Amino acid sequence: MKRVLMDISADLTRIALAEDGALKELYYESKREESLVGNIYAGRVVNVMPNLQAAFVDIGVGKNGYYYYGNARAVSDEGKNRPKVGDTLILQVEKDAVGSKGAVLTEKFSFPGKFLVLLPKEAEEIGISRKITDSAERSRIREIVTKLLPEGCGAIIRTNGAGKSREDFEKELQTLTAKWEKLQYGMYLKPPALLLRENYPVQRAVRDFYSADVDEYVVNDETAYHELLQTGDFNGETQPVLKLHAETLPLFEAYYLESQSEKALEEHVWLKSGGFLVIEETEACVVIDVNTGKAAGKGDLQKTILKTNLEAAEEAAKQMRLRNLSGIIIIDFIDMADPEAQKEVTRRLEAAVKKDRIKTVVVGMTELGLMQVTRKKTRPSLKRQMTTKCRACHGTGRLPSIEWTVTKMRREAESIFANTIYHKLTVKADPRLLAVFAGQDGAWARTLEEKSGGTILLEGAELGFGQYEMEKEK
Known part of the structure; x- marks a missing residue:
């Protein structure tokens, strides 16, 4: 079920x-x-970068959105309809903000329904999901939708559109067209202003998952x-x-x-064979490393490697879908000497990603044996949604060593006594860190006091590993 x-x-x-x-x-x-994906705003242009054929637009959500107004094939924006600072633009959020980057905005609107997506500026073009494979059904749908589409609009027929009647498509097109028509007054509003909120989570879930399955x-x-x-x-x-x-x-x-x-947030994912995946998300890409783990040493090595890689291909596809991993994804399978084994793993991965609603493309192996995959970005990954950066390590997952921290503390203390008017210093940190800072039996701290004529007080505090505070007094 x-x-x-x-x-x-x-x-x-x-x-x-x-x-x-x-x-x-x-x-x-x-x-x-x-x-914010799908929301439509009346935004105000705050900065234009002609060399990038792009503009930053204030849509009233804190971070300015990024709007690319150029043509990917054009070297510059000469002759383009370049926006000016202060202009009002009606734009739709294409991708959510990630990290320090604002939301990606577009002027190519799309209004998704359960059976089709209305494209108001796509010149009556009709695309049909590749998962609808029956040629007669594709022709039937195209004929129906061509007659129903408003002038100047295009559409993409979703997989759920298979088997739907003319009445189903007509009803949905009326609803989506009404949304488009309501936006026409947006140019007369003072920006930034929200014109259409598309992403109510419950309604979106029904729309995206609605199918006979x-x-x-x-x-x-x-x-x-x-x-x-x-x-x-x-x-x-x-x-x-x-x-x-x-x-x-x-x-x-x-x-x-x-x-x-x-x-779903764990870094390690175990396979039934005894191997495991290590999944790491970075700003640039996602890396999935495949390891033999407990499967190593079981029978023929090449057969073990192939079995583990095939299982890893299935699991990697599941994890991409479950964790909503997107963008560039690199899978480091265990090295395979046989080219046929590489092809078999590629085929297994291609079959596995077909189960994903989000467009996923298996690009293939690099010369270094790394599998390249791309998955369309729609919203932040599960990890980015449900975790926040560690205040101690700032999201790196690593902390400075105790030696490095103590060296930094000592240099700071020396600098305070040598370069400021302060002669009393209270150092607060975890007692274990303070003990190393002061030296064996407090020898380093006493030496600095004698050399500088200052006073050092040590005060235990409930601070994180590697964290400390220094209070200065005259």
Whole structure:
């Protein structure tokens, strides 16, 4: 059974897709950092960079958005409709902000529905999901949608559009076209202003997951439950079932997904064969390292390597989907001497990523034997959504050694006595760090006091490893 769970609390919404009890996809959205993808704003241009054919636009969310107005094939923006500082632009969020980078904005609007995506500025072009493979069905859909599309608009038919009637497409197009028409007054508003909020988590989950394959939707919020019932998309003869979870046991625990969701943030992922994956996210890319682990030494080495790599290919695809890993993804499989083995692993990975709703492309092996994969960026990864940078290590995952820290503390103390008017210094830190700082039996601290004529006081404090404070007095 395929089931979508929607766990709504005061500060956080969690959306999970489970198949036969196994967690396949998981999204978190906090009220503080909700996704902006799909939202449309009247923004104010605050900076233009002609050499990049781009502009920074204030859309009222803190960080300025990045808008590329140029043509990728053009060397410069000469002759382009270059915006000016202070201009009002109507733009849609294409990608959420990540780290210090603001949201990516676009003037090519898209309005997604359950069966199709309306493209108001795509000159009546119609794209059809590659997962709809029957040529007769593709022709039927194209003929229907061509007659229904408003003038000057294009569309992309989603996989869920297969088998849908003219009435289904007509009803959805009317809803999406109404959204587009409401935006026409945006140019007359004082920017920055939100014109359309597209990303309500529950409605988005229904839209993205809605298909004949989903058997059941379960929500734990009564208000959201009644709102979804009113859409008419549930509890019919050929429609998925919508249930309200009103039990005292938390929703994810009731369906045995809580422990699975916690494991989705672990760096190591074990394989059944005894091998394991190490998943590391960086600013530039995601790296997945494959290791033989406990599988090493079991029988023929090359067969063990191939078996582990094939299993790793399946698991890597699952983890990309579960953790919402995106952008450039490098998979470092265990070295394979046989070219046919490399091809077999590539085919296994290609088959595995086809199960993903998000566009994922297996580019292939590099000369160094690294598998290149790209996955479309839609929102921050699960790790970036649910973790924050460590204040002690600033997100590096490593801390300065105690020797380095003590050397820094001593130089700072020497500098204070030598270059300032202060003669009394109180050093606060973990008692163990203070003991090393002062030297054996306090010898280093006494030597500095005698040399400088100052006074050093040591005060134990509950500070993190490698952290300290120095208070100066005259």
